[in-house]
Structure formats: structure tokens, C-alpha cells
Amino acid sequence: xxxxxxxxxxxxxxxxxxxxxxxxxxxxxxxxxxxxxxxxxxxxxxxxxxxxxxxxxxxxxxxxxxxxxxxxxxxxxxxxxxxxxxxxxxxxxxxxxxxxxxxxxxxxxxxxxxxxxxxxxxxxxxxxxxxxxxxxxxxxxxxxxxxxxxxxxxxxxxxxxxxxxxxxxxxxxxxxxxxxxxxxxxxxxxxxxxxxxxxxxxxxxx
Numbered sequence: 001x002x003x004x005x006x007x008x009x010x011x012x013x014x015x016x017x018x019x020x021x022x023x024x025x026x027x028x029x030x031x032x033x034x035x036x037x038x039x040x041x042x043x044x045x046x047x048x049x050x051x052x053x054x055x056x057x058x059x060x061x062x063x064x065x066x067x068x069x070x071x072x073x074x075x076x077x078x079x080x081x082x083x084x085x086x087x088x089x090x091x092x093x094x095x096x097x098x099x100x101x102x103x104x105x106x107x108x109x110x111x112x113x114x115x116x117x118x119x120x121x122x123x124x125x126x127x128x129x130x131x132x133x134x135x136x137x138x139x140x141x142x143x144x145x146x147x148x149x150x151x152x153x154x155x156x157x158x159x160x161x162x163x164x165x166x167x168x169x170x171x172x173x174x175x176x177x178x179x180x181x182x183x184x185x186x187x188x189x190x191x192x193x194x195x196x197x198x199x200x201x202x203x204x205x206x
Contacts (some may be wrong), residue, residue, distance in 0.1 A: 025068050028093060030076075030086040031060030035116025037082065061116045065090050073106040083120030087129070107135040107164075113142055122151055124160050133162045140165045 034040075038059040039048035051057040061080035067073070074090055087104050110118050124131045138146070143165035146152040155161045 025066065028065045028067065028089070030063040030065050030089055031080060031082055032062055033059040035061060035080075035114055037061050037116075060086060065093060067093055074104075076105050076108045078111055078117040079108055079120030079123075080116050081119050083123050086120075087123075102130055102132065103134075104129065104131075105134065107137060108161075110136060110138040110142055112139075113145060118142075118146075121146070121155060121161065125151065125155050126158060126160070131160050133159055135164050136161045137164045137166065 036043065038057075039051040047057075051059070060082040062078065063080050063082070063086055064077035065086075066075040066077065072094060074093060076086075076090070080086065090104055091101060108121070110121075121136070123129055124134055136146070143163045146161075146163060147156050156163060
């Protein structure tokens with residue numbers, strides 16, 4: 001994941017389709033920067049200012065789309081504040097044009113509770129996409145946060161999303177700067193989950 005003050009001074013353009021579709025399950029990078037975005041909120045630096053003046057230098061917050069071509073199913077990894085543009089990119093994967101799509105995804109995986117990873121869920125609510133029974137795969141404490149707090153609880157109450165909490169795939173980590181213990185997916189476990197979910201040989205039994 002990229003921060004606005006890290007890496008090479010040349011900022012690549014936003015994630016773009018422009019790649020021939022794969023024949024099997026594949027992942028498309030929908031975003032690659034930290035939760036604050038690029039340009040970063042309330043931050044004045046050369047990279048951010050360049051991105052403010054040149055749309056080609058903007059980058060979306062980290063997210064992935066997992067596509068299963070055989071069934072034309074698409075799953076989102078994390079719902080970011082850039083979800084409007086990212087859902088449009090998902091539609092391009094399917095070659096959709098025109099109309100209103102209230103079922104743009106088959107499900108959403110939430111990795112953890114930092115703002116860049118779940119704020120975008122609000123756009124699945126009544127005021128925007130207004131999905132119906134969209135599966136949201138997350139850890140148990142994350143599910144409780146969504147179920148008990150506005151505006152997320154409305155998504156559950158109105159049936160826009162269906163929470164699917166996991167059981168034994170978490171690890172407790174102490175977040176630097178927060179002083180709290182939160183749930184987080186272990187990256188190696190995520191690989192196993194997605195590999196088994198997508199039916200990739202070698203992962204189903206790990």
C-alpha cells in the first residue's frame with residue numbers, strides 16, 4: 001500500500017482496465033494507497049498538490065476486485081471512501097453500460113476496521129445503490145460494530161447487507177497509535193480463504 005510521501009516521485013495514473021481479461025479467476029487492483037487517499041486529506045505536499053491539479057496522478061484507496069469469469073461473479077475486498085469510482089470500474093469488468101445496477105457485486109470482504117476499508121459500505125444503503133441482502137464477510141467483532149452502530153445498523157435493518165462473520169481466522173493485534181486491540185485478518189490466512197473460495201488447486205484443504 002502506497003503513502004503519498006513514499007516511493008518514487010513519479011506517481012502512476014489511477015488503476016485502469018486496459019488489460020485483456022483472464023480466462024480463469026483473477027484479481028484486479030482497484031486502489032493502492034493508504035486510507036487518506038492521494039491527494040491525501042488536509043495534507044500539503046508536492047505529490048498531493050500534483051494530484052490535485054492533474055487527475056491522472058490521483059490514486060484510489062486500496063481495494064481489490066476478485067472476478068470468477070465462468071459465473072461472472074465479482075467480489076470486492078474492502079469498501080473504501082472511493083467506492084463510487086471503484087464500483088464503476090467493477091461494472092467495466094463486466095462490460096456494463098447504462099442503467100442502474102442494484103446488484104453490482106456478489107459480496108464484500110472486509111479485512112479490518114480502519115476508515116479506508118469499510119466507510120464505503122454506506123453507499124450500499126437506501127440513499128445510494130440500495131442493494132438487497134449483499135453478503136459482507138468480516139470478523140465477529142467487526143460484524144458487531146456494524147450491527148450496533150449508525151449508519152451501518154440501518155444497512156442491516158433494511159436488509160441492504162447480510163453480515164457473514166467468520167469464526168477462527170483472526171488474530172488480535174495492538175494497533176500502533178490507537179492503544180486498542182482490534183481484529184485483523186492475517187495476510188497468510190487471507191490467501192488461504194480466497195484461494196479456497198475461488199477453488200484454486202492447493203488451497204481448499206490448507
